[in-house]
Amino acid sequence: MSNQEKITILVADDESVSRKYLKMILQKDGYEIITVENGEKCLETYQQIFPDMVLLDGLMPVMDGFDCCRRLKELPKGNDTIVLMITGLDDRDSVNQAYEAGATDFLTKPINPAVLRRRIKYLLDVKKAERALKESEEKYRTLVENLREVIFYADKKGNLTFLNPAWQELTGLPPHSCLGHPLSIYLYPEDQPIYAQYWHCLVNSSEDTTSKLKCQVRYVKKNGNFGWMRIFASLIINDKGELEGVTGTINDITERKRIEQYQIIERDVIKILAESERKSEAIQKILKVIGNNLGLEIGEYWELKTEDNLIYPEIKWHINNQEIEKILSIREENLNSIFWDKWDFAYDEFWLNNHKLLSSKNEVNLRHIFAFPVCNGEEKLGIITFFSRKSTQYDINLLENIVNLGNQIGQFIKRKQAEEKLKETNSLLQSELSTASEYVFSLLPSPEEHNLSVEQKFIPSSKLGGDIFDYYWLDEENIAIYLLDVAGHGIHSALLSVSILNLVRNNSLYNTNPYQPWTIITELNRLFQMDSDRLNYFTIWYGVYNTDTHELIYSSAGHPPAILIYQEDNQWRYEKLKTPSLPVGMIEDVEFDQSLCLVKPDSYLYIFSDGIYEIEQENDNIWGLENFISLLVDTQAKYKGELQHLIKQIEKVNHSSNFNDDLSILKIHLP
Incomplete structure (x- = not known):
């Protein structure tokens, strides 16, 4: 039995053995048992703990159980307390005396434990049911007495x-x-x-x-x-x-209907604001939604021109009616602009009935219904107002709720204005990115043949990333090949990649050996550490291939592995070439490893940036490196690895020829 369901039973018996016996029996059922030795103690204890049930011995010194029961029933809550008389008397007079005293039930000694436990449970269940019924009746009575129906x-x-x-x-x-x-x-x-x-x-x-x-x-x-x-x-x-x-x-149901009507208007307005591309399109639809739902006939949006402090009628909506169209033509002839200062926004924030400022003298059949300001916080942007020929009562509370939409409309207008400015800025930025992209293209090496055939693809993203690559002969037998990818997008990333290319291409790095890839990457890591002003890090794969020994020495820093594809047992196989390390710029004191690979005759080396395989799919997963490698091997087998075929397949994966990141790949045939 939980603490919330704990039942308290007060036992009054002059015999200590009986008290202990009763306590032992009843505690097994989870009841809390309090014992006293006479009726006087029983009354005193009752008023302290107000138990759920009292077990009274009929014959006790000081005060017997019958007298105790009578007095207990006179106490507060007494009539609501179960009293079970337990006595050795078995005559009819004692039974009648117990009931006359107010006892709920009577049980004689010697006590049968099973009978006692069943009797107590029955009496408690009955009392519980009575209380539930009483509570239900009280609730029903309260409901009836307070009925607003x-x-x-x-x-x-x-x-x-x-x-x-x-x-x-x-x-x-x-x-x-x-x-x-x-x-x-x-x-x-x-x-x-x-x-x-x-x-x-x-x-x-x-x-x-x-x-x-x-x-x-x-x-x-x-x-x-x-x-x-x-x-x-x-x-x-x-x-x-x-x-x-x-x-x-x-x-x-006025309030419910008001809420329903407002929710319909609010839902449609929010949908319009979310889906509309242009301010004029959105406001005209909003005027129509509010007008149709309220049974109005004309809606207008007057825009504030802050430079001359005037409001002008900008956007209109009206029902399809010839008389309304005549009224609108009259309005266009008689209303041009209004001084903003004539509006008192400190009063009600919206206006009802005939507002002379918004009506012309010739509109005798047109009534101004209400208007409210369109705002963005404290900034006033304009006024939305409605007219009708009907003399109709409108729900004031509903109109007040609709006024609250003025701020959402104002935020939409400001957002669209900001988007227009952003489009202008983006247009300028795209022009700059296009120029930067052309410059990066101009720096890339031209494919050449010198015992090696090289094929390359560079597809810059619309934001221009930090991809760049290069390859050049160190001497008659050794060619250096590298590809790097600067984190981030834009001019800054592109300029950083160009700076690195110039340093490596001109052999301007201090204390380095271009034949040892790890020295190049180590010095780049020392020069290009991230700090609070320069947050760009980059990945790089750098290798040196000797055409006489067919040895490829390579090192990488956080870059995707180069893929070496070769034939063995009439099967195209591949090997990932990568050394474990962090990207350049993250930690200054890093030791970069390099590895050596003995290249099989007639092999193909592919070096690429992660933009070629980090393509988001419809299920929000990334296409991934392993899928790209499978496609690479398949293209090698079917089309001799022609990059044109490879790029077409990747565009299908991307569902577009425009990529979110730069796409760079080098294919080098190692005979």
Whole structure:
């Protein structure tokens, strides 16, 4: 039994052996047992702990159990406490005396443990059920007493014969003043036909006693405002099967309808703001959404020109109606601009009814409904305003909620303005990147043959990365080959890669041996350490191949492995050439290793950057190096490794010829 379900039982018995015996029996069921030796102690302890049950011995000194039970029942909570009398007496008078004293039940000695435990459990279950029933009755009574629902009766003609006080809270009209009148006269005029149709359907199906009327209509309040009500009604049929009238309930659903209507408008506005590319397109759609949902006929957006402090009508929407189109032509002739200073934003933040500033003199049939500012924080950008020919009551609270959309629209406008500026900046940047890309192209070596055939591909990304490569003869037998990839994109990365190329190509690195790749990478790592001003690191693969000995000495720094492909047993096989190390620039004191590979005749060496295989797939996974190597071997077997075929296959993987990173690859035939 959990602590929350712990039942406390107070045992009063003058015999210590009996107390211990009862405690031993009852503790097995998880009850908390408190024992006292007489009735006086029992009353004193009861008022301290208020137990769930009291076990009383009938005959005790100082105060017997019968007297104790009577006094206990007079105490607070006493009537709600279970009292089980336990005594050695077995005569009818003692039993009657126990019940007269207020005992819940009676048990005689000698006590049978099983009987006692079942009796206690039964009494506790009964009490628990009684309490649950009592709580349920209290909740129901509270619900009924605080009912905000209107209850009504009407005769066969529809005239009201009864209304409870909730009617006045709903409409502001005293119930007695409305009796004898049909409910329909308190409904919004445009909704009266809806109610009449439902009423007709109900009363003309009188043979069906289960017929019910359910509808949602607007009602008019005493102050002239309107709200929404839901009517749920059913027929009253007498014993003869004749229709006597209708009874039902009315609930105020104004707030729910307001929320529903606002949510529809808000959802559509947010969708428009998320999907629209242009400001004019978005605002026109927003005017239409708000106008159609509120039954308005004209919507306008007036934009603030801060340079002359004027607002101008910029974007319009209207329903398809010839009279409205005539009104709009008049407005265009009479309204040009308004001084912004005439608007008082400190008052209500929106305006209702005829606002003269937004109406022309000739618009006698057009009513200004409401307007609200479009803002980005404290910055005012313009005004959205609506008109209609109808004299219609509008839900003020709903309009206030719609006003809150002004800030979201303002943020959208500012975002689009920022995007336009960004497009201009990006256009300039792309021009600069294109120039830089051309410069990088100009520095790349031209494919040549000198006992070796070289094929190369360099596809710069739109952002221009930091890929660059080079190869040159150190002497008649040795050729140096390297490819590096600077982290990041843009002009800075490209310039850094060009700087490294010039240092290596001109043999300008201090204390290095171009025949020993590890010395080149070690010196580059010393020169190009990252710091707070220069965050770019780079990867590099550098190798020297001797055409006489067919030895390839190579070293790498965080770069993808070069792939050496050769034929063996009529099968194309490959070997990954890479030395373990970090990229250049991350840690200053790093020892770079180099390895030697004896190249088999008629082999092909591929050196590439990671942009060729780090391609994101539809499942958000990266295509990966292993897939690229498989494609490389397959292309070697089918097309002799022609890079043109390889690039076409990679473009299919990428679903585009435009890559997110530079794509560089060198293919060198080693005969």
